[in-house]
Amino acid sequence: MKTTYREAVREAIREAMHRDERVFLMGEDVGRYGGCYAVSKGLLEEFGPERIRDTPLAESGFTGAGIGAALGGMRPIVEIMTVNFSFLALDQIVNNAATLLHMSGGAFNVPLVIRMATGGGRQVAAQHSRSLEGWYAHIPGLRIVAPATLDDARGMLWSALEDPDPVILFEHVLLYNMEGELPEQAGPVSIEGAAVRREGTDVSLITFGIGVFKALEAAEVLAEEGVSAEVLDLRSLRPLDDRAILETVRKTHRAVIIDEGWRSGGISAEISARITEGAFYDLDAPPARVCGVEVPTPYPEHLERAALPQVPDIVEAARGLLSGGEGDVA
Amino acid sequence: MTFPPSPPLPDPSHAHSLLRSMLLVRRFEEKCAELYTEQKIRGFLHLYIGEEAVATGSIAALERRDSVVATYREHGQALARGVPATTVMAEMFGKQEGCARGRGGSMHLFDAETRFYGGNAIVAGGLPLAVGLALAAHMQGEDRVTACYFGDGAMAEGEFHESMNLAALWNLPVLFCCENNLYAMGTALEVAQAETDLALRATSYGMPAWPVDGMDVLAVEHATRRAVQSVRAGGGPHFLEFRTYRFRPHSMFDPELYRSRDEVAEWKKRDPIVLLANRMREAGILDDAGMDALEAEVAEEVDNSVRFAEEGSWEPVEELTRFVHSDPEVAE
Structure with a gap:
């Protein structure tokens, strides 16, 4: 349907x-x-x-x-x-x-x-x-x-x-x-737990909401470059699904966290902290974050676009991790 | 302000029960103040002493099925509502036998049995809640009334306005009980409110509202019965402004720089317990022996509550994070 x-x-x-x-x-x-x-x-x-x-x-x-x-x-x-x-x-x-x-x-x-x-x-x-x-x-x-x-x-x-x-x-x-x-008979689903929206082996794109679709698009771009990205849709931000987060990171050894919210004190900081606490020795690179730029969102299209995480930002962050460089963007 | 003449005394047993209820709050709180200096009770302690007629008289006019929402100065409401003195005192001690397992303390008394919804320490924070409880009753077709207590200070808050508007707009069964004790902590009414006639302000929402002598328990009960009857019959929200006075400081930390001793002394002449006791003596239904017996009875109840609290236990630290979410068995 x-x-x-x-x-x-x-x-x-x-x-x-x-x-x-x-x-x-x-x-x-x-x-x-x-x-x-x-x-x-x-x-x-x-x-x-x-x-x-x-x-x-x-x-x-x-x-x-x-x-x-x-x-x-x-x-x-x-x-x-x-x-x-x-x-x-x-x-x-x-x-x-x-x-x-x-x-x-x-x-x-x-x-x-x-x-x-x-x-x-x-x-x-x-x-x-x-x-x-x-x-x-x-x-x-x-x-x-x-x-x-x-x-x-x-x-x-x-x-x-x-x-x-x-x-x-x-x-x-x-x-x-x-x-x-959507199936005709679509019904209730659990409000607990994250879901892998795309399987991959080289880098984990961890996000939620609109970020899921930006990450999926970024994964397509990365695939063309021979990079296999996994997309984890958190679904629940409280509680966070620690098990799923650590599982994907242990699998790919690299994490990019995508959040429209600001980096400082945001949910991306929390996710990053949990990854370093729980999977530090599984990481091949520090966790990277793609977040909203720390400004009140402006009105003009070009500035707003620059203020919010976009597909190229995610791709760039993932590339950075794979090349061993600094991952943080924005 | 002149109020209408005080209503006639009710039958002796009811008069005694009003007197007993006020006396219990008074003696209970005097004991609390003592226990506070002994550091048995910690945190904030806001005493109701002087205002006992308001909770006692108004709650006497409610039914068991009705709901009560109160503030952080709510020992009087809780006791008048029938929350046992034992579990209230244990709550003050922070013991798990307390009416909120000791997690709330003095400002956050809760009791499902008597539909006592707290103990809200955000000024005006309980008003929207009361509107919602009334909305539930309305949607369920039940004739429950929600009595919502708040002070004069709450009337400067946005949540007061929002709640009054919602309740009146939807014709909900809420009784707004304003305890006007003339001070929002240390800020006098005229320093905080552009219009100090609080009942007048309430009428601007299109609901019946009137001031009541909050030191006269009979006047309080009479006014509340009249209002509750109308609310229950579908008359929509009503507002009562109980003019009262707090004899003690705002909390145990208050040096009372903002009011004079004379003013306090003047109000103490209208002590609600003395007023009722005198009426009862004049009517020949109370004498010294009767008063002594009542005092003894109340003292025993207070002592008993302290014993219960002393003998209570501390919740194991392992349970610290319990009730952040409902226990699985609570889930429907």
């Missing part, structure tokens, strides 16, 4: 709404507008305004209300339009969602799912282009997942809803239009 990432997410929401009457979707413009990225288009007509709930512009208020509703026995899906706006809800996400279970000694768990769009590449400037998955991955008590493929877009939501604790799904804005094939 031909579909898009957007339709896969919508289908996942539809299925969840049908399967469990406690599930509802709440966020800015999810109903009458059909969702800022048209993900929830048509759902208001199908499920009504109680369960496809338009909210005012009050990220902290409605995210907190999602937490409260989860405590009260519902299974809310809170849509925060983009990660950029989620900072207004940080108090609720960090101080309540991530914390209540532990702070209450297990008395109250928060079965909440938050979806938010992330990433740059659409020329919408600094306040709409951030990739701060790594920030959220810093917080104990949260599960952070980044569906990249259609299967994951279709299948991760239900598994996230089944989790008794808060899960944040990051959907990269450039993936919504991605087309592909």
Whole structure:
């Protein structure tokens, strides 16, 4: 069945709404507008305004209300339009969602799912282009997942809803239009564990979200040069799949980590540290990183392109490792 | 501010139970202050002394099925709600027999049994949560009310505005209980709020709101019953501004530079426990012997709670990372 990432997410929401009457979707413009990225288009007509709930512009208020509703026995899906706006809800996400279970000694768990769009590449400037998955991955008590493929877009939501604790799904804005094939019977997939998207032997390209497709493209270029690159899609950023990360590095002995987020204190730093801690003696070269340049994402196309990891940057980093040179780019 | 005349005394047994509840909070907290100096209780300790009528009177008007969301100054709410003094005290000690296994301490009391959702130490952080609990009740077609406590300081926060708007917009069963004790930590109301008539501000969201004499437990209970009845009947959120006063410093570290001794002394003349006890004496339903008996009963409950906490155990360090995520068996 031909579909898009957007339709896969919508289908996942539809299925969840049908399967469990406690599930509802709440966020800015999810109903009458059909969702800022048209993900929830048509759902208001199908499920009504109680369960496809338009909210005012009050990220902290409605995210907190999602937490409260989860405590009260519902299974809310809170849509925060983009990660950029989620900072207004940080108090609720960090101080309540991530914390209540532990702070209450297990008395109250928060079965909440938050979806938010992330990433740059659409020329919408600094306040709409951030990739701060790594920030959220810093917080104990949260599960952070980044569906990249259609299967994951279709299948991760239900598994996230089944989790008794808060899960944040990051959907990269450039993936919504991605087309592909999905089986008619596509259903839930695990929200745990990384997946090898391309097998290789010479270098591991470790990434998530949009980075998976840039890495796959880079692997094609490298293949033409006789370099066999393995692409590891992390899928989950908290917890990280240490086993899969170390396994691919032990196999290829070289790692390039690709993240649209910034290098300093980012998730790429964490992955690099875990590789050096866990597979130092398996490495033939220091881990390399291809990250967002440390500027607020600019508006003009040429500057934005330069600010974000691109296929040639990944290729160059991999080549650097194979030639024994310094791997870091950007 | 003149309030309407205080409501008549309820039947003697209910009057006694209100008096007992307030006295328990008072004596419990006096003991906490003592234990704090002995370093049995650590961290932050925010005493409710002086404000007992608010938690006691308002929670008396709730049903078991209702929910309570409170702040970091919540010993009064927890005890009035029926969280056992034993598990509250053990929580203060950090013992695993505490109502949050000792992980929260004084500011983070939780109890699923009584639907007591904490103990939130971020000012106004509990308001969106209360809105969500009410949203769940609304969507489930249940007539549960969520009582949400917060101080006057919370009304300067953005989350206050967002929560009031959401609750009113969706006509949710929330009772907003503002404990106006005139100070946000050490910042006086008029130093922090452009409009100091807090009930008036609440009405701008389109919800019924009125001020209540927060030192008079009977007035508190009467107002709350009226509000809860309306909220439960589908009348949407209500807002009560309980005008009250904290007799003790903000926390154990507060030198109280921001208010005068005279002001404190003036408010102490309206001690909520004394006010009710005097009414009961005048009505002939309380005498010295009765008061002594009550004091003895409460003292025993407090002593018992301290004994329970002392005898409690420390959670093994091996369990440190438990409850970051739910135990597998908790998962549905």
